[in-house]
Amino acid sequence: MTAHIQTTDQPWWKGAVIYQIYPRSFQDSNHDGIGDLNGITQRLDHIARLGVDAIWISPFFTSPMRDFGYDIADYCDVDPIFGTLADFDALVARAHALGLKVTIDQVYAHTSDLHGWFAQSRAGRTGDKADWYVWADPKPDGSPPSNWQSVFGGPAWTWDGRRRQYYMHQFLTSQPQLNVHNPDVQDALLNVMRFWLDRGVDGFRLDALNHSMHDPALRDNPPAPDDGSPRTRPFDFQIRRYSQSHPDVVPFVERIRTLCDAYGAIFTVAEVGGDLAEQEMKAYTQGETRLNSAYGFNFLYAPALTPTLVADTIARWPDEPGMGWPSWAFENHDAPRALSRWCKAGDHAAFARVKAALLVALRGNAILYQGEELGITQVDIPFERLQDPEAIANWPLTLSRDGARTPLPWSAAAAQAGFSSIEPWLPVGDDNLARSVDAQEADPASLLNFTRSMLALRKAYPALRLGSLEILVADEARLAFRRDYGAQSLLCVFNLSDAAVPWPLDIPLTGMANVCVNEATIGTLPPFGAVIIEESRRWPGS
Incomplete structure (x- = not known):
């Protein structure tokens, strides 16, 4: 390299x-x-x-x-x-x-329902932290305030008998929703x-x-x-x-x-x-x-x-x-x-x-x-x-x-x-x-x-860390793009399939291969092959 x-x-x-x-x-x-x-x-x-x-x-x-x-x-x-x-x-x-x-x-x-903030919030509808979590009254029929569902299954609302309100939770019932508003x-x-x-x-x-x-x-x-x-x-x-x-x-x-x-x-x-x-x-x-x-x-x-x-x-x-x-x-x-x-x-x-x-x-x-x-x-x-x-x-x-x-x-x-x-x-x-x-x-x-x-x-080449990326080829198997940063230009060519594929016609067969993955070379792309090529030094506008 x-x-x-x-x-x-x-x-x-x-x-x-x-x-x-x-x-x-x-x-x-x-x-x-x-x-x-x-x-x-x-x-x-x-x-x-x-x-x-x-x-x-x-x-x-x-x-x-x-x-x-x-x-x-x-x-x-x-x-x-x-x-x-x-x-x-x-x-x-x-x-x-x-x-x-x-x-x-x-x-x-x-938070957890064991957080001190929630303990204070559920204690009553008044107090310093009463509105630190999402609380809401039931609908007239006693059902939850909305139809929202939790990620882990079931309604996103749980009844709390102390406040006589529902609290919201988007995940577990033991993860009450903070009122970040x-x-x-x-x-x-x-x-x-x-x-x-x-x-x-x-x-x-x-x-x-x-x-x-x-x-x-x-x-x-x-x-x-x-x-x-x-x-x-x-x-x-x-x-x-x-x-x-x-x-x-x-x-x-x-x-x-x-x-x-x-x-x-x-x-x-x-x-x-x-x-x-x-x-x-x-x-x-x-x-x-x-x-x-x-x-x-x-x-x-x-x-x-x-x-x-x-x-x-x-x-x-x-x-x-x-x-x-x-x-x-x-x-x-x-x-x-x-x-x-x-x-x-x-x-x-x-x-x-x-x-x-x-x-x-x-x-x-x-x-x-x-x-x-x-x-x-x-x-x-x-x-x-x-x-x-x-x-x-x-x-x-x-x-x-x-x-x-x-x-x-x-x-x-x-x-x-x-x-x-x-x-x-x-x-x-x-x-x-x-x-x-x-x-x-x-x-x-x-x-x-x-x-x-x-x-x-990647650490050695600013083109990989910071450079622009231009897609050149993206078909069923082949992916090719160029990374440019100042005078550095790298061609990155990948075969993401389990079968050999032809080298893309539009990708030049010149430059120095810095990385050859799975026996790939400039011009050949075996299964899961990849090549990263340092091109002849390109200057802005060239």
Whole structure:
């Protein structure tokens, strides 16, 4: 690999590669079968060696764990199963010493019903926090205030006998909806953000941000047209026009940006799903007064990785003034592992390489989920071992999120794959033992070492981190695009199919191949082949 490294004046997060850590499943340091903050600290060298820029840690806050940390009982403390605030401070210090930025989840749409705020709110209709959650009277017949449905099944309203009102919850009944329309609630959430910024955090992922505000008039959602796909939840029968996605999210986003700007180069990325995801992602990131980035579910639930999917998705985020900066993830803790979705078992090794090369080559930030660098596949969790409340409620029609949350295999020969000394909260999965970190460290041709080389390439070439992207070819199998930044020009050519295809006629057979994936060469594209070519140096206007 030949690199022409150029310095840039862009913030650290632009074009960054971010490694997502699901703390329950990363490393258990205290032998209880559950990963923890000290376990993360012990294994940060592995992440730093990958060559990523930052880590993103999924929730580790005080919680009853009914939704595994996304039901927060105290925003400003660490749950004892994960450690202490001192452990978190040590993690941040070690990460910074290794050159890694630290980003954490923030969940502002709801809390746990065990949060002190909710205890005060449900105590009565008067008081400082009476309007901190979404409460409403029943209809005259005693039924819920609207027809809204929860993501996890059933109405989005639960009766509370103490207030003699319904409270709203878009997920579990134990996750009451915060009234983020209330300026006092916004102030409290911004104070939470200050708490973590003061502890050295470098950025935030804002979970389900478009779920944070509802229609105050509580209008019924209209029915969703039947598109022929299976609908396993009442939630799927509605267009969520009024239960989420209120326009007032944007002014709150601007308050978040103002606060983060006061702390310097802090990275903010919104997770946005739903029918209006693209529209909302762009609204939340437009201009210089809103969030830095957003990512949706374009790839996370896609049944196949196709050239047309990639080309269409990238084309929606052009390099234009005022347009936000995208982030892309092929995997995360909520979606089935990509290899299990996108290719046959016999193609896993080859497909994992072309997938890694593509993620690194896309314009935007790249989010790498723990184990993706090893080629971890989805684990089939038997019903009696399920932990995921959504999977349990909808079994067997909903594919369990647990299968993508299994412990990381550090050592194939060690007990519990080196994750813990006792049986972990979820099984490692026999198929993933052979993909352990120690086995791949020893193999120069492993996916782990290939991923390191791809991340090094991205770091060496500003054209990959920051450059424009021009789609040249996107047909049934072939994807080709050019990345330009100043004098750098890279051609990226991919075959996303399991059969050899001809080299695209319009792609020149000149230049130097920096990366050849699965025995591809300039001019040949075997199954799952890819080539990244450094063209003769192109100058602006040439």
